[in-house]
Amino acid sequence: MNSDSKLDELFQAYRAACPEVEPSANFMPEIWRRIESRHTFWFVFQKLARTTVTACAAVCLLLVFLNFMPPFENRLVQAPNYTDALMAEHNAESTDFTENIRSATNDEGAPAANNR
Amino acid sequence: MLVEQDVIERARAGDGGAFNDMVLAYRKRIMGTISRLIGRPEDVEDVAQEVFVRLYYSLDQLRTPEVFEPWLYRLTVNAAYDYLRRVKRRNESRMADLSEQQVLMADFLASGRRDGDDRQKGQVREFVDALFQHVSDEDRLLLTLKEVEGLSLKELEKIYRVNENALKVRLFRARQRVLKAHKTATADGNL
Numbered sequence: 001m002n003s004d005s006k007l008d009e010l011f012q013a014y015r016a017a018c019p020e021v022e023p024s025a026n027f028m029p030e031i032w033r034r035i036e037s038r039h040t041f042w043f044v045f046q047k048l049a050r051t052t053v054t055a056c057a058a059v060c061l062l063l064v065f066l067n068f069m070p071p072f073e074n075r076l077v078q079a080p081n082y083t084d085a086l087m088a089e090h091n092a093e094s095t096d097f098t099e100n101i102r103s104a105t106n107d108e109g110a111p112a113a114n115n116r
Numbered sequence: 117m118l119v120e121q122d123v124i125e126r127a128r129a130g131d132g133g134a135f136n137d138m139v140l141a142y143r144k145r146i147m148g149t150i151s152r153l154i155g156r157p158e159d160v161e162d163v164a165q166e167v168f169v170r171l172y173y174s175l176d177q178l179r180t181p182e183v184f185e186p187w188l189y190r191l192t193v194n195a196a197y198d199y200l201r202r203v204k205r206r207n208e209s210r211m212a213d214l215s216e217q218q219v220l221m222a223d224f225l226a227s228g229r230r231d232g233d234d235r236q237k238g239q240v241r242e243f244v245d246a247l248f249q250h251v252s253d254e255d256r257l258l259l260t261l262k263e264v265e266g267l268s269l270k271e272l273e274k275i276y277r278v279n280e281n282a283l284k285v286r287l288f289r290a291r292q293r294v295l296k297a298h299k300t301a302t303a304d305g306n307l
Contacts (some may be wrong), residue, residue: 003295003298003299004295006298006302007291007294007295008263010240010243010244010247010278010298011244011263013240014152014155014240014241014244015152015240015264016237017236017237017238017240017244018151018152018155018241019146019151019157019237020144020147020148020151020159021148021151021157021160021162022145023143023144023164025163027143027164027165028136028139028140030165030170030205031139031165031168031169034165034166034169034174035172038169038173038245042131043268049241064223076120085190087127092153
């Protein structure tokens with residue numbers, strides 16, 4: 001008898017040596033107990049996972065929003081500062097003054113125009 | 117199949133009664149398979165319960181009722197694999213605490229407690245268990261399913277979702293290793 005067939009025989013003997021184990025009376029109740037205990041754990045885990053996912057999604061949205069907003073420094077540069085405001089005021093005053101002179105000149109020359 | 121497809125569908129939908137029917141139909145077959153996969157009758161029920169708990173939680177991933185049996189076998193193989201790894205870790209840590217002499221004494225006392233047929237069966241299990249130490253746990257399970265459980269390559273292909281040729285190669289290599297260990301053991305007079 002060669003080694004291969006001896007090994008096959010040994011495997012068959014092993015099959016016969018492994019007894020058919022009969023399930024105990026506690027088999028089904030134990031399964032349901034395990035399912036219940038794992039169910040509680042699973043419920044807590046799912047709730048925790050869902051909360052984490054929601055928080056992550058919120059943070060992502062916030063980051064995306066901030067990414068598309070113009071940078072704060074640029075807004076400061078674009079915003080008028082005190083000297084700009086003064087300059088604008090000065091220009092407005094000189095414009096008013098010039099306008100007054102022009103209108104006065106026009107008033108003086110008006111009769112002449114009427115005389116023509 | 118041992119249950120109607122309708123029962124599987126109902127169990128998938130969350131019907132506890134249908135799940136009970138499934139367990140009752142398959143538990144003996146699964147316990148027999150586990151007994152041969154792990155070779156330790158005292159832990160068979162515990163591993164079988166783990167299989168059915170995993171089945172309960174993974175039923176919604178089952179695509180069609182037709183593939184239920186290979187699916188159940190896959191769960192069984194995975195649970196047996198986890199058990200073997202756990203036992204190996206536990207044994208390594210226990211054995212590390214014992215001297216060689218103490219281990220021999222423990223083996224002698226354990227074998228002395230058994231008698232007659234039980235003792236012989238126990239010796240066969242221990243010997244095959246020792247041979248399986250020469251292959252990985254994955255190969256041990258594959259070899260047991262093929263050589264001891266008598267599953268065909270087609271059935272193994274469905275369980276492992278691996279090409280038949282790849283399975284053949286793995287089986288051949290595992291068998292060669294076990295054969296080599298068997299030759300060495302018989303030459304040393306262990307059997």
